[in-house]
Amino acid sequence: MIPSAPYLLQYIVSGVTLGSIYGMIALGFTLIHNATGVVNFAQGEFVTYGALIAISCSAGLGLPMPLAVLIAVAAVTLLGALLELAAIRPARGSTVITLIIITVGASILLRGVAMWLWGPDALPMRHFSGETPMQIGHAAILPQHVWIMGIVVVTMFLLWVLGERTQVGKAMRACAMDTEAAQLVGIPASRMVMLSFALSGLLGGLAGAIVAPLAMAQYNMGIMLGLKGFAAAILGGMGNPLGAVVGGIVLGVLESIGASLQSGFKDAIAFGIMLLVLLAKPTGLFGRRSR
């Protein structure tokens, strides 16, 4: 029972928008997993901090929106690097369980700090350029939707350029493919690892800053978003950056349509899909050989 055609567009718009956010988060997971084999359970907290810092800068300090977003993204990028330095690097060579629990612990810690700094309530964020919707058929598209989709597209493009055209990007990819070989040709693996964490922080923070106007920001928003981002990464094929983004969008659209049918179980859709993929085809839609 798909929603009737006129309203389908609306659901697709919100689905793609949310989905591109999931895609950015998924990309963060993929970057770190490719570089280290670790699943960063704290990925969702990057989103939280991006949103909350952006709000503090724009609403709290009264800074212009572009600056607020920039500061938020920069701060979370640093946070990513810090996470790697403080929690992951010292545990190099630990067992999988240990690493999992470390990132779980880090996410709990970050969540606690967020609650301490920003309180338990949800905070609103001003839309970047107003809230006047544009009508396309029966679908109302908010300017923020356009901002989100646009920023995500630009970010993807810049990442592609980074990966294909810059020395640093290529070094990171080399490291992800074969750490030993990369080190043999002089690529400092540990720096690449930190870079991948920083980049994941950037993506997560940006995602948080641009989705906050639509979803509001709260100290615990990271849990669900992080998990769904992970589900998207699994769906697209963990290890494949394009897959992460596509997985995100597919997930977003499915969730949107599913919510229209039975809103209570909306959150279960992402987990259901994730479990389905993990069990049926763990390599996902575009899966690569896993680490």
Next chain:
Amino acid sequence: MSEAILQLRDVVKRFGGLTAVDAVSFTVQRGQIKALIGPNGAGKTTVFNCITGVLSIEDGEIRVNDQSATTLPSYRVAALGVARTFQHIELFGNMSVIENVMVGAHTRASSGLLSAALRLPKMLEQERGLRARARACLELVGLGELPPDTEAPSLAFGQQRLLEVARALAAEPALLLLDEPAAGLSSRESARLGELVQRIRDLGVTVLMVDHDMDLVMRISNEVVVLDHGVKIAEGTPHEVQRDATVIAAYLGEEV
């Protein structure tokens, strides 16, 4: 009862574009010590992994004791009477010396979760038997003096290798696969290992071993199979193989 304990017929193993084992066939006779040698990368450990079900093969047939083992998972191959040691030591680092060996005898007992939880008499009896067998195996390989509750990782390298052998023997295997058992051992330890392998053979266990220590191999094996780049290039007595032109070329070629 067939004389052949292990039969490989045209076994093929591919990793993507690389054919690691290319239509390899050979037989191991009951009561033999057979060596599997070849330059590095020849596919020897891969063959072991195929036999023990760690890897699945693309083509060919593997028979153990005249029963098909081609598609069996590892634990079923073990139940057929095949035990092995590993090139890179795979001890159970979270258990003691004696517990490691007792796991080796897993297929020789049958008590399950319920009888374990309730400590039923049958289970206790089996435990006693397992422990006694483990001690006997440790004695056999020369680790009898070790306190049995020593943590496995604290053993010296040579002792760890012997522990793996003890664990494999606990299964009372018909066929013992030794993957580079002499690697990293001093020449004195190597000589003792050679004696141990012969003692094992004398006890009725057939041995198939991979190693690079040519002295050891040539001294104790009855027959030798030579692999190079996944292909069998020679098979025969140590004497025959040493004089085989293709074998010499393969090894010399490696030096260049």
Next chain:
Amino acid sequence: MGSRIQRYHTIGLIAVAAAVLPFVLPGDYAIHLATVIGINTIVVLGLNLLMGYAGQVSLGQAAFVGIGAYTSGILTTKVGLSPWLALAAGVAVTSATGFIVGVPLLKLRGHYLAMGTLGFGMIVNIVLTQWGGLTGGTIGIMSIPPLAIGGFQFRSELSFYYLVAFSVLLTMSLAANIIDSRVGRAMRAVHGSEVAAETSGVDTARYKLQVFVLSAALAGYAGSLYAHHATYIHPGTFGFHQSIQLVVMAVLGGMASIWGAVFGAGAVTLIAENLRSFQEFSTIVFGGVLVIIMIFLPAGLWRGTGDVLQRLWRLRHRPAASRSVEDV
């Protein structure tokens, strides 16, 4: 690791301490806390077997606790089943769920398994919250009858405490028995080296499943017990936060330790209790503690500290023992 005799001594000690404890504690609320610690210990013992001994991860264990609790709650309030039968049903349903979920999930490894269990836990929580007709939705289930023998109801804090303490001791004995057995060694072998376990004849898939189902059964039992004492249950008690808390308890106590399970459950419950008014600080403390312990003392607080102390002790007493065997 410790020998079997050591384990029995430990259990004996705990039995005595447990019997005496209520008389040393200041009042009913303290006894209630001890009971909560006991219930948590039962779940953590299962988690220890799963994570510490078999090396598998579960980030959704609270879901099994919830399934046990709700099975008891639903069967007693909606169907009128006797509490003891409902308790048994709780264990049965949880075990069955563990089996059904475990077969596919345990094909996964490492991070993927962790995520799979997490996803499972989330879905269970959502179902508990959304399926109002069966579960009462966010409001939950009320007026669950207490367990009773003859005319005597386990209603008071003291009586229920003894019921839980007995359960804990029983569980500890069962766990100790399992660990030091062929099955236990097989499980630990899977953790030590899965390939060596397989080639030694251990059907790793089967043992992983067995320990997974066992841990689920224990969690379900604990959940049912809880339901019959709290008499009121709601989904909020069985969510992601609680699953993580359980993992913290297991990790803190040292995952491969029976004694540690009590310690971990106790420490975390008491810390949570004391930080109750500083909600965000409890979270920060948990998180920080987890990270620090896993980096520096991955064997857990109990064993890790023990190891460090042992090493220091040996260091101090080395000169006298430096004569090696060969010199004699």
